[in-house]
Amino acid sequence: MTRRQGKLRRFLRHPSGLAGAVILFTVLVMALLAGVIYPDGPWRMVARPMLWPGQNPSYIFGTDGMGRDILAGVMHGSRVSILVGMSAALAAVFVGSLVGALAGFYGGRVDDVLMRITDAVQTIPSFLAAIVIVGIIGPSLTTIVVSISVVSWPMVARLVRAEFMRLRGQDFVLACRIMGMADTRIMFTQILPNCLSPIVVAASVLVATAIIVEAGLSFLGLGDPNMMSWGAIIGAGRSAMRTAWYITVVPSAAVVVTVLALNLIGDALNDVLNPRLRVR
Numbered sequence: 001m002t003r004r005q006g007k008l009r010r011f012l013r014h015p016s017g018l019a020g021a022v023i024l025f026t027v028l029v030m031a032l033l034a035g036v037i038y039p040d041g042p043w044r045m046v047a048r049p050m051l052w053p054g055q056n057p058s059y060i061f062g063t064d065g066m067g068r069d070i071l072a073g074v075m076h077g078s079r080v081s082i083l084v085g086m087s088a089a090l091a092a093v094f095v096g097s098l099v100g101a102l103a104g105f106y107g108g109r110v111d112d113v114l115m116r117i118t119d120a121v122q123t124i125p126s127f128l129a130a131i132v133i134v135g136i137i138g139p140s141l142t143t144i145v146v147s148i149s150v151v152s153w154p155m156v157a158r159l160v161r162a163e164f165m166r167l168r169g170q171d172f173v174l175a176c177r178i179m180g181m182a183d184t185r186i187m188f189t190q191i192l193p194n195c196l197s198p199i200v201v202a203a204s205v206l207v208a209t210a211i212i213v214e215a216g217l218s219f220l221g222l223g224d225p226n227m228m229s230w231g232a233i234i235g236a237g238r239s240a241m242r243t244a245w246y247i248t249v250v251p252s253a254a255v256v257v258t259v260l261a262l263n264l265i266g267d268a269l270n271d272v273l274n275p276r277l278r279v280r
Contacts, residue, residue, distance in 0.1 A: 010272045017268025023261035027254075031082050034075035042068060042076040042228040050244045061250045064233070065240055070247065073233050074254050080229040081258065084145055084214040089206035091149035093199060096156025101187050103157070104164025115161070118154045126151040130213055134222045141224045144217060148210045156202055163195040197273035204266035208259045215255050230255050 011017045045067040046059070053062040061070040103114040133147035167173060168191065176186045217223055218231025219238075230251040237247030 007272055011268055014268040014271060016264040017272070020261040020264030020268065023257060024265065027078050027258050027261070028082065030075045031078040034072075034079055038069070038072040038075060042073040044068065044072075046072075050240070052244070053246055053250075062244075062246055064236060064247050065244070070233065070250050073228050074230065074251055076228045077230040077233060077251065078254065078258075080141070080224075080227050081211045081214060081255070084141060084148070085207040085210040087145045088148035088152065088210035088214075089203050091145065092152035092206050093156050093203050095149065096153035097160050097192065097195075097199065099153065100157040100160025100162075101164055101192060104161035105168055105183065105187050105191070107165070111161070114157070118157050121151065122154040124151065126209075127213060127216060130217060131220070131222065134217055139217075139222045139224055141227060144214055144223065147217075148213050152206050152209065156199065156206070159198050159202055160192075160195055163198060164191055167191050167194055197269075201266055201269045201273065204262050204269060208262035208266070211255065211259060211262075 012021075046069050047056060047063050047067050049063060049065050049067045051059055051063040051067075053060060055062065059069050059071065061074065064070055064073070099114050099118065103111040103118075129151045130144075130147040133150065134143050137143045137146075164187075173186060173190060176190055181190075214223070214229065215231035215234065218229045219235040221235060223229050223232050233251040234248045234255075237244065237251075240247060
């Protein structure tokens with residue numbers, strides 16, 4: 001059994017990891033099949049408004065105030081949430097890894113400058129900063145992804161910096177220096193691969209955070225007006241909370257379950273990839 005297979009086996013044996021993977025897989029299937037099951041999209045008015053769940057078997061979760069199928073909205077909204085979450089997490093990981101690698105490898109003035117920039121960004125409340133960026137540039141999926149990644153990379157930068165400072169004095173790094181290997185090659189082919197475990201765990205947390213931020217922005221009317229998202233459904237149903245609370249509860253449950261799944265996966269990955277916790 002290879003090392004990767006062993007880690008995968010431990011992950012699948014982890015109760016939290018298995019539960020989170022099953023839930024996340026279900027959400028991914030929803031996103032992939034949304035266009036197949038509902039080819040007309042989530043905007044079509046299919047029945048009378050405010051149709052409660054159970055009143056019509058054709059609409060399991062009922063309809064919203066405009067007569068649109070809530071299940072269609074939830075399934076198409078899963079596409080937006082997964083796309084924004086993964087895109088923002090990848091962008092934040094890329095920027096944070098680059099900043100953390102440079103700061104941790106070179107130290108000195110480079111470390112001081114980059115960490116002061118990181119501190120400055122980290123002092124700004126993430127959600128408020130995302131609101132300001134989207135409000136200035138304009139609501140769109142690209143803007144939302146950029147705004148979330150801009151406020152999320154400092155956590156990754158600090159994590160990668162700490163790992164680089166720990167590893168830069170190791171024997172394999174010194175051997176690479178003696179061989180005349182370039183700094184960039186040492187950083188990105190020798191040290192960075194040994195930092196992947198904590199980065200993967202942090203990425204799972206970033207995806208969950210990005211989904212929450214996107215839902216919050218859409219709830220406030222700062223989401224992409226051309227895309228159906230969970231936050232947009234919640235925002236559209238807030239005016240009917242007393243008479244049709246299910247409109248907000250269904251997409252809210254989707255957000256909670258997805259974020260819970262990602263947190264469970266993150267906990268399991270931490271237990272599996274962290275050598276100090278493998279004795280559990």
